[in-house]
Amino acid sequence: MTERENILGRIREALRVPAERHGHGVVQNSPSAPHESHASDWLPVVGESFEQRVELFRANAAELKADFHLVDSREAAAAHLRELATAKGWKKVATHTGELTRSICADLGVDILITDDGYDVNEMETCDAGITECDALVAQTGSVLVTSRSAGGRALSVLPPHHIVLARRDQLIADLPAAFALLKQTYGAGMPSMISFITGPSRTGDIERILVLGAHGPKHLAVLIVG
Amino acid sequence: MRVTLFIPCFVDMCFPRAGIAMVEILERLGHTVECPEEIACCGQPAFNSGYWPETRAVALPILQRLRNAEVVVIASGSCGAMVKNFYPELFKETEHAQAACDLASKTFEFSDFLVTKLGVTDLGARFPHKVTFHDGCHGLRELGIKKQPRTLLAHVRELELVEMTEAESCCGFGGTFSAKFPMISTAMGEVKCASARETGAEFIVSNDASCNMHIQGLLDRQGQPLKTIHLAEVLNTR
Amino acid sequence: MNSAAQFRDDAKRLTHDLRHRELIQSALKKYEVARDAKKARYQDWESARVEASDIKWDAVNHLDAHLAEFARNAEAHGTKVHWASTGGQAREIILGIVREKNARSIIKSKVMTGEEIHLNEALEKADMSVVESDLGEYIVQLRHEAPYHFVFPAMHLTRGEISDLFERELGSAPTNDAGELTMIARRALRKKYITADIGISGANFAIAETGMVSITENEGNARLTCALPKVHIALMGIEKLLPKLEDLALFLPMLATAGAGQVLTGYNTMYGGPRQPGEADGPEEFHVVLLDNHRTRLLADAEQRDALQCIRCGACLNVCPIYKNVGGHTYGTTYQGPIGAVITPHLRGLQDWKHLSFASSLCGACTSACPVKIDLHHHLLQSRRNARGQKPLWWEKIAFKLFAVLANSPALWALAKPMARFGQIFHPLVKATRLDPAYVWTQSRELPKVAPQTFKEYWKGRNP
Incomplete structure (x- = not known):
């Protein structure tokens, strides 16, 4: 017998005895029923309108110490990035090819590493920032949803010390249940190999529970809604 | 109402004033109070130490003694939990399971009895501290x-x-x-x-x-x- | 020394260490304030707990089906799924991959199951260089000690101690600044991610319907561990299964809030296979090692089966007054605190670990804090019963038999009172000395006096 069969056999043997559940008594083992989720009713409340969601995202971002900007055009976003590049003294940034990244990073005035078809990780290590698109922004938690397909791979959003996210207005969604529904709708059975909810810059409290940003990933996270 | 007051061992021995206060309050509210002399301890020390058969030996006479009580008021949250929550557990799958559940449902911790069962909140007390x-x-x-x-x-x-x-x-x-x-x-x-x-x-x-x-x-x-x-x-x- | 004696000795030492108690309690106070603030944002935290508990209950009670579905879907996306009944088998599987790849260096993100099966020791014995990348884990690895808390591994150390450690081990300049200390570790670990041959991670959840594992972290170290090395191995207990991807919508925020007082943890990442065609990076191979290691023994205990619902958030440790006073190392277990006291007897043997179930006031703070509503403190009671049922202490058994006789006899009970009063006259002569029969109490507390008139005497006087 394989270990797979051994383990599954022990599980089946164990489950022959119906479990006792505190407050419910002995519960007979019925077939697993499809469960209807009410998570949206329990989780933190999110407003209906775009404005309410922007404000919630903005408040969450501020609490997480992430930068958030709502800019009204791609030109404004590009100008914002150019300012940032100058202010921070960026020499090289990494990005991937996407509809927003292409137009906004076109004349940033610094060297650019494109990750699309693979890249040298030592080269990415020298980049001052990673600029990515995303799948969605989650108002409820202030999170950025990225995947290995939407955001230039796995490392681009976490290796450089500064992560810039470019999002469209319609990418701001209400809550986590909506985010998972969106993933299923977008990718179906062909999910990317990595899906990540990024909630604020990299952080740690491992030393005396004192908050420190930039533990291993980006010390700075900036989110731009371009609309 | 005929109230059976369950005075736990340490209240009996060391803190009788708490028990006496309960008697006086309940009587002032117009209830008849009885305190079964046979009951000394709910058995929690043995139960919490893992000696469940020994606990049953203590708890069974209590189940029987309180079978006809109208309502049981217990002078401690901890002993109250023993009677209300753990007696049913202790006698589960025994012939006394029903008796344990019956007792549990008519037992109240003192403050819960006043507020929830009697709806009394003001006892006219004055305590300037x-x-x-x-x-x-x-x-x-x-x-x-x-x-x-x-x-x-x-x-x-x-x-x-x-x-x-x-x-x-x-x-x-x-x-x-x-x-x-x-x-x-x-x-x-x-x-x-x-x-x-x-x-x-x-x-x-x-x-x-x-x-x-x-x-x-x-x-x-x-x-x-x-x-x-x-x-x-x-x-x-x- | 056996585990019970070690527990007792360490508990004694640490409860007397006021500096230690202050450090842990003030850290956990910060947690409590943050957790309460975040919980207050939920529309209904209690209903969220009920739903989370229901989902996990169902998952655990259909574990065979969910595991099989998980493996099928993972393999369909190119993940290699391994099954290990024991810690030894899991170590062999991982060492086998390491040897096949001729790997020399390994970067790890936090893997509690790795601690459970002593994975680092096995890898080091095979001449691997193994580096922990989670800051807290890295610190305790440098100190050659076990994690102090399965969520906050280095919570017992002050900035000064960490600075001394880094100075000694890494040659860094001393500093009292948590930010600078973190940057020292960041610099030390950066190159390790890039040069490591293999990344090893744990998993917080595994999703049956998609064959993905979900990893929760704040630092980004797991993201890097799972992005850069050519091979990624995730080691996880078989109980981590959730049926549906969208179940994470509830579990990810609850894990963050219950465990660390956050809305959501910094990075919640789902891995569904190795690098796919068209993706920029990612490992060439992704292995998932499913570990039993006596979890099926816990599953077979119908009373305590719900302990497998645990999502390892650490909330029960954070609120446990025992944990707050004895600290994590005292337990001598991989999983500390109430959940550790419940599951360790199943994982490692009841008679050797039963003392953990007795080392509790059964206050139930753990059960109230548990986001998946595991009936923790009642399980401690059941373990006490199981332990004494198997192997009673002869003197305790006699004592409780006598106690039953005493409690059932009003005459004897009445007699006990004058005897106690008589004893009290002489008690001051031996009080708080080793000759005192009540020494365990009186070494630190005054004994209550038997009242001049007991309640029963009062009652008898009223109703003669």
Whole structure:
């Protein structure tokens, strides 16, 4: 017998005895029923309108110490990035090819590493920032949803010390249940190999529970809604 | 109503004033009180130590003695949890299972009985002191008693209640735990005492005399002037 | 020394260490304040707990089906799924991959199951260089000690101690600044991610319907561990299964709030296979090792089966007054605190670990804090019963038999009172000395006095 069969056999043997559940008594083992989720009713409340969601995202971002900007055009976003590049003294940034990244990073005035078809990780290590698109922004938690397909791979959003996210207005969604529904709708059975909810810059409290940003990933996270 | 008062062992021996206060309050409210002489202890020390058959030997006569009681009021949250929650567990799948469930459903912790069962909140008490309230763990988490004692205290004249930050933290007694692991039990009690002291209260009020016993034991050793008192004694003042 | 004696000795030492108690309690106070603030944002935290508990209950009680579905879907996306009944088998599987790849260096993100099966020791014995990348884990690895808390591994150390450690081990300049200390570790670990041959991670959840594992972290170290090395191995207990991807919508925020007082943890990442065609990076191979290691023994205990619902958030440790006073190392277990006291007897043997179930006041703070509503403190009671049922202490058994006789006899009970009063007259002569029969109590506390008139005496006087 394989270990797979051994383990599954022990599980089946164990489950022959119906479990006792505190407050419910002995519960007979019925077939697993499809469960209807009410998570949206329990989780933190999110407003209906775009404005309410922007404000919630903005408040969450501020609490997480992430930068958030709502800019009204791609030109404004590009100008914002150019300012940032100058202010921070960026020499090289990494990005991937996407509809927003292409137009906004076109004349940033610094060297650019494109990750699309693979890249040298030592080269990415020298980049001052990673600029990515995303799948969605989650108002409820202030999170950025990225995947290995939407955001230039796995490392681009976490290796450089500064992560810039470019999002469209319609990418701001209400809550986590909506985010998972969106993933299923977008990718179906062909999910990317990595899906990540990024909630604020990299952080740690491992030393005396004192908050420190930039533990291993980006010390700075900036989110731009371009609309 | 004919109220059967269950006086636990340590209330009988060391804190009779709490029991006497309950008798006086219940009688003043017009109820007939009886205290079965045969009942000494709910059996929790043996139960919590893992000796369930030995516990049944203590609990069974109690089940039988209280079979015909109209309502049972118990003078401790912890012993109340034993009777209400753990007797059914103890007698599960035995011929006494139904009797245990019957007893559980007609047993009330004292403050819960007053507020929930009788709907009484003002007993005309007057206690001109600053107090803080300690939630005994069993009363709080096994029986869900949090508001009842506070509702009663809110109606006591000239009483000022100041909540301590550690109101819901265990005092460290835990029955046999306090003897098996005295150092941990004491450390927990010190946290409780420090939190009570911070409020500037003169009295720690609780609906559980066993917690009071532990807290008072620590306060006395530390030479603190702070005193513990049972809720019933506060409610019985005039 | 056996585990019970070690527990008792360490508990005694640490409860007397006021500096240690202050450090842990003030850290956990910060947690409590943050957790309460975040919980207050939920529309209904209690209903969220009920739903989370229901989902996990169902998952655990249909574990065979969910595991099989998980493996099928993972393999369909190119993940290699391995099954290990024991810690030894899991170590062999991982060492086998390491040897096949001729790997020399390994970067790890936090893997509690790795601690459970002593994975680092096995890898080091095979001449691997193994580096922990989670800051807390890295610190305790440098100190050659076990994690102090399965969520906050280095919570017992002050900035000064960490600075001294880094100075000694890494040659860094001393500093009292948590930010600078973190940057020292960041610099030390950066190159390790890039040069490591293999990344090893744990998993917080595994999703049956998609064959993905979900990893929760704040630092980004797991993201890097799972992005850069050519091979990624995830080691996880078989109980981590959730049926549906969208179940994470509830579990990810609840894990963050209950465990660390956050709305959501910094990075919540789902891995569904190795690098796919068209993706920029990612490992060439992704292995998932499913570990039993006596979890099926816990599953077979119908009373305590719900302990397998645990999502390892650490909430029960954070609120436990025992944990707050004795600290994490005292337990001597991989999983500390109430959940450790419940599951360790199943994982490692009841008679050797039963003392953990007795080292509790049964206050139930753990049960109230548990986001998946595991009946923790009642399980401690059941373990006490199981332990004494198997192997009673002869003197305790006699004592409780006598106690039953005493409690059932009003005459004997009445007699006990004058005897106690008599004893009290002489008690001051031996009080708080080793001769005191009540020494365990009186060494630190005053004993209550038997009242001049007991309640029963009062009652008898009223109703003669």
